[in-house]
Amino acid sequence: MNTVPSQETTPSAGHWRSYAPLDLHPILMHAMRAFNEQGYHGTSVRDIAGRVGVTVPALYYHYENKQALLATLLETSIKDVLDRCRAAAREAGDDPLARFCGMVESIVLYMAHRRQLAFLDTEIRSLEPQNRARYVALRDYLEHMLLDTVEEGRAQGVFTTPIPADAVRSVLVMCQGVANWFREDGPLTAEEVAERHVLLSLGTVGHPAAVAGDVVLPFPRRTPAGRGAASRASSG
Amino acid sequence: MNTVPSQETTPSAGHWRSYAPLDLHPILMHAMRAFNEQGYHGTSVRDIAGRVGVTVPALYYHYENKQALLATLLETSIKDVLDRCRAAAREAGDDPLARFCGMVESIVLYMAHRRQLAFLDTEIRSLEPQNRARYVALRDYLEHMLLDTVEEGRAQGVFTTPIPADAVRSVLVMCQGVANWFREDGPLTAEEVAERHVLLSLGTVGHPAAVAGDVVLPFPRRTPAGRGAASRASSG
DNA sequence: GGGGACTTACTGAGCGTTCGCTCAACGTAG
DNA sequence: CTACGTTGAGCGAACGCTCAGTAAGTCCCC
Numbered sequence: 001m002n003t004v005p006s007q008e009t010t011p012s013a014g015h016w017r018s019y020a021p022l023d024l025h026p027i028l029m030h031a032m033r034a035f036n037e038q039g040y041h042g043t044s045v046r047d048i049a050g051r052v053g054v055t056v057p058a059l060y061y062h063y064e065n066k067q068a069l070l071a072t073l074l075e076t077s078i079k080d081v082l083d084r085c086r087a088a089a090r091e092a093g094d095d096p097l098a099r100f101c102g103m104v105e106s107i108v109l110y111m112a113h114r115r116q117l118a119f120l121d122t123e124i125r126s127l128e129p130q131n132r133a134r135y136v137a138l139r140d141y142l143e144h145m146l147l148d149t150v151e152e153g154r155a156q157g158v159f160t161t162p163i164p165a166d167a168v169r170s171v172l173v174m175c176q177g178v179a180n181w182f183r184e185d186g187p188l189t190a191e192e193v194a195e196r197h198v199l200l201s202l203g204t205v206g207h208p209a210a211v212a213g214d215v216v217l218p219f220p221r222r223t224p225a226g227r228g229a230a231s232r233a234s235s236g
Numbered sequence: 237m238n239t240v241p242s243q244e245t246t247p248s249a250g251h252w253r254s255y256a257p258l259d260l261h262p263i264l265m266h267a268m269r270a271f272n273e274q275g276y277h278g279t280s281v282r283d284i285a286g287r288v289g290v291t292v293p294a295l296y297y298h299y300e301n302k303q304a305l306l307a308t309l310l311e312t313s314i315k316d317v318l319d320r321c322r323a324a325a326r327e328a329g330d331d332p333l334a335r336f337c338g339m340v341e342s343i344v345l346y347m348a349h350r351r352q353l354a355f356l357d358t359e360i361r362s363l364e365p366q367n368r369a370r371y372v373a374l375r376d377y378l379e380h381m382l383l384d385t386v387e388e389g390r391a392q393g394v395f396t397t398p399i400p401a402d403a404v405r406s407v408l409v410m411c412q413g414v415a416n417w418f419r420e421d422g423p424l425t426a427e428e429v430a431e432r433h434v435l436l437s438l439g440t441v442g443h444p445a446a447v448a449g450d451v452v453l454p455f456p457r458r459t460p461a462g463r464g465a466a467s468r469a470s471s472g
Numbered sequence: 473g474g475g476g477a478c479t480t481a482c483t484g485a486g487c488g489t490t491c492g493c494t495c496a497a498c499g500t501a502g
Numbered sequence: 503c504t505a506c507g508t509t510g511a512g513c514g515a516a517c518g519c520t521c522a523g524t525a526a527g528t529c530c531c532c
Contacts, residue, residue, distance in 0.1 A: 199397075
């Protein structure tokens with residue numbers, strides 16, 4: 001069966017910014033939560049079944065095994081980021097600066113809105129080689145997309161970093177990091193976090209205007225300053 | 237017993253840059269490797285004992301339980317980073333720019349030279365609340381140190397980021413990220429990676445000179461360009 | 473519209489294995 | 503003779519997973 005969320009693939013403009021409540025098969029939903037709280041190996045099949053409110057065999061009726069749960073979740077997740085990032089890039093057109101900003105925004109929005117799915121990235125180690133290979137290939141593709149944009153921007157003099165590959169990896173790492181600390185009830189909305197990370201990322205790839213302070217992004221805040229990192233809780 | 241590495245705390249200048257081969261009690265060493273490869277819950281006590289070449293009870297003679305192995309490893313690790321980072325900051329003196337660069341360099345050097353220890357950071361979730369609290373407190377202290385420096389630099393006009401707290405968190409995330417992908421046999425040495433991350437971090441906190449290209453760091457390379465991310469292997 | 477064939481979603485029981493951990497006993501070095 | 507470091511044997515509990523079986527629905531044929 002492997003019922004998967006409808007994936008929200010309507011092609012309307014800016015659709016990559018909109019997030020309906022996560023709609024996963026109940027088994028996947030509870031597996032995701034359990035894996036987040038206890039990790040893959042720390043979660044038993046009985047635990048997942050218990051959360052769902054069914055027996056263990058019912059779970060095996062829907063999914064081949066425990067591994068398939070994780071693989072399905074991770075693949076669902078990376079494909080959604082990739083789709084949204086591609087949509088953002090398409091919408092931004094050919095200008096490397098706009099593309100870069102759109103891609104970073106889309107990725108960070110995902111990390112915040114789909115935090116629990118995105119956080120499972122820490123569990124790739126628990127994927128069997130074949131599943132991991134598929135996942136890593138998709139993640140590499142995302143990195144490749146971003147790197148192409150940065151290198152084009154560099155050719156046009158928009159980005160000044162002498163080390164685009166390292167810059168892109170760092171940008172992705174810090175975007176991914178959002179899934180580690182973002183909390184819905186924190187001081188910043190997902191949109192604000194995305195905006196801030198666009199600015200930070202521009203600095204990382206060396207966009208002079210951003211660093212000189214010439215790029216003025218609106219920073220609507222729910223708290224006056226910025227220091228309070230909401231819940232620093234180091235992870236699940 | 238809980239034999240712990242000699243910690244290399246000689247107070248000579250720049251000592252935070254030097255890394256002797258990791259010298260851990262064999263049990264800790266093999267536990268570290270196993271946790272890296274399979275995660276905490278994915279590793280059995282029997283597996284660790286087997287790697288060490290002793291029986292299970294021998295292991296329990298030296299460490300209270302499996303949890304103590306992880307807690308000891310993580311605490312050893314974070315304390316070492318903290319010591320080195322403090323030493324780097326002390327050596328840099330009062331100038332915020334120099335302090336910031338030194339601290340970032342020291343952290344990245346640690347992530348590369350002590351990759352296997354640093355990578356265990358992904359296992360904090362498996363720490364019991366008490367152990368986790370201690371670990372997180374130390375990590376927060378590190379973040380606080382860096383934030384103070386950045387805010388002082390901001391007051392002096394050295395850093396222009398309007399969001400220092402977010403910038404610092406991002407910098408730390410991207411430093412920590414080094415432990416995920418760095419390989420000793422990759423195209424870059426630990427020192428080169430540290431240097432590059434100093435530059436990237438300067439961009440992230442908005443150091444204008446870095447982004448304008450005025451800060452020229454030497455970039456000795458083992459490979460001509462930079463794109464090749466060595467082994468991207470997503471994790472352990 | 474009644475009935476056989478088939479499917480979907482699920483259950484209780486339990487398989488064999490492995491888990492973290494313990495205990496009594498042992499050789500050896502000081 | 504004592505303390506240290508280790509061992510073989512094994513505890514109870516939990517693990518991932520499978521089995522045979524069943525209630526309820528859907529389908530199409532006549």
